[in-house]
Amino acid sequence: MGNPLLTFWEHLFDGDDERHQRRAVLRVAAASASQASATIFLILRRMRTPLIVLIVIFAVSVLGLTVIPGQDLAGEPSRMGFFDAFYFMSYTASTIGFGELPYPFTYSQRMWVTISIYLTVIGWAYAIGSLLALLQDRAFRSALALQHFSRKVSRLREPFVLVAGYGRTGELLGHSLDALGRRIVVVDKDDERIDGLELDSYRGDVPGLAADARDPGHLAVAGLDHPACEAVVALTDDEEANLVIVMAAALLRPELPVIARVTSRALAERMQAFGNPNLVNPFDRFGDHLRLALRAPASYQLLTWLESGPGGELSDRGAPPRDGRWIICGYGRLGRELTADLRAEGLDVTVIDDHPEDVDDPGLLVGDGSDPWLLAQADLDRAVGLVAGTDNDTTNLSLVAAARRSRPSLFLVARQNRPASAPLFAAMDIDALLVPSEVIAHEVYAQLSTPLLWRFLREMPALGDAWAAGVIDSLTTVCGTRLQALWKVRLNASEAPALVGLLASTPVRLGDLLRNPENRAEPLHAVALLVLRDGDATLAPDEDFVLAAGDELLLAGRPGARRALDTSLFVPSVLEYVVHGRRVPASWIWRKLTRTPVAGADVRR
């Protein structure tokens, strides 16, 4: 024990392990990059023949010109030198044609020049044609695109999120993250989705690679091994591909957080075996949301509002029936989740499906749900809610229409599968609409935007409906029904130097800090949603909450409020005014003259 050599050895071993892993990742990336350069070598090889043809044609023409006898102006026999011949051929072959230099040609020379003109034109046409054909070559272009992409990714210096699978979900998530000023890198196997990136209105540059994300090499090129990569999100519509992405991330970069979309329980189990990925199951989440909506409509309203990202509109607070019988049409993945969730809430459920796989469910009716007779048999008149949860939008829409016609007061839940059907569902004015891609995008956004928001959303439901309604009220008075900026402040020497200095001498209440620096009688248009101190979260702290150095604050409010708060946190004299209402001199000379010590001034220096 305590042998320094042994410690050293262990240390060396540990480091070696890490290096080994690092090298494995690098090798993966190198394999993919060399694949790109291999294509370029192949292209070079293909240019061999045209180039050799061109050289030979030039050589033969020049040689011919130097050998064929000519005449000078005096009629004396003379031969062209190599330089003259090469000069003549260069401008003739490129169809510039300066004329016959240095002396007018004899007939034998002209005959040779005629032949060589045709030869060189063919040679050039062949060479340029081959070059253009190569530039059009698909393999060559994709190799170039890969190189371009890997260069862009390796030059990224800001933290970025690697998004594998850029469908509707990826697009929504990308825009939410982009609105927060975060960078993303995208891999999708569909060329059109990647081409669409260029037309999308992103603020930051989004590098996109059209490649199969199941290949770890492509993931590595997309920045899996990049030190600035902060998270990996697997959103492809192929569950198996998501599993492969989770595996690759867990094995090559175990420390990275991974979020994956999954709908089947078996695959979720398999993913859990690799590290500890955050799995997002849209149907499961929607079931949880529906339960929350049944129990606490305001909590549900707050949850969906905060999850929708910057610019999200506050939705109406629905009032789903708390007791009564529900009818669920479609007993697939969604139907099962919802049935289980609703029964767990103590509600009665009748299920309708035309091809149920297991028939041992007590309340199961077999048949087509849009059939009025079957709906009548399911006792629609005495039901309180209906879920149109099949994987066919047309069926869902007709179910909703049929149910509403026979009972307008019914609470309607519908599932929208294709983005194209969105206007139809919007026109139907459905009480709760499930769009799987949006559920996933919101969930992933909540996890990635800041850990504080995720914490807030997880702990919020426990505080009850009335509390959530209070938070919504204070948020709407501050920023209206459209969600403004959400940001995080850590009260430390780099993010809040003035406040840390002041906290050392006097306690500061939250309500005093959130005041307008221009006029402290006005409150700032911002609400503190959460304060995290030593791992303990305080949700929606009130005005009298006393701050301490090291606290982390999650705030929501107008962007202007964020700038004003930053001023208060950074400038000691502004902070002094905001907290205590004292105007103190800001400049060093005035401070010396009036002898006012300003707390926090030392920290700033």
Place this chain on the structure above:
Amino acid sequence: MNLEKVVFGFFVVLAATLNFGFFIGDIDNPDLHNPYELFAAVVVNLIATVLKFGDRTQIGAVHLATSLVADLQLIGAALLFGYATYVSTAGMNESWTASVVSLSGGALLANIVSVVLLVVETVSFHRG
């Protein structure tokens, strides 16, 4: 027998032999150094260079490098030759000839390395 190898070997060796043919003889005697031979050496060297494009092996890379050196030297020699003939008032005298021939001598060295590489590659090739 691989036709590609035949063509490749042919041009590499021909480049070296033409270069040697131009180089041999008194270094300052223009009569012993035929400009046509220099021209042929330049052309054949260029072709040999293009033939070496796109080989990804280590030996292929060295092959390409030697060829590029030979091209550089031979084109330099040709430029000097042209300058001496057309621009310089002295014409193709002893000192110009010596410069041209010595440049081609450098190219010859590179070509010899190329031939040696070719031989090494052939010898180290195991059948079966």
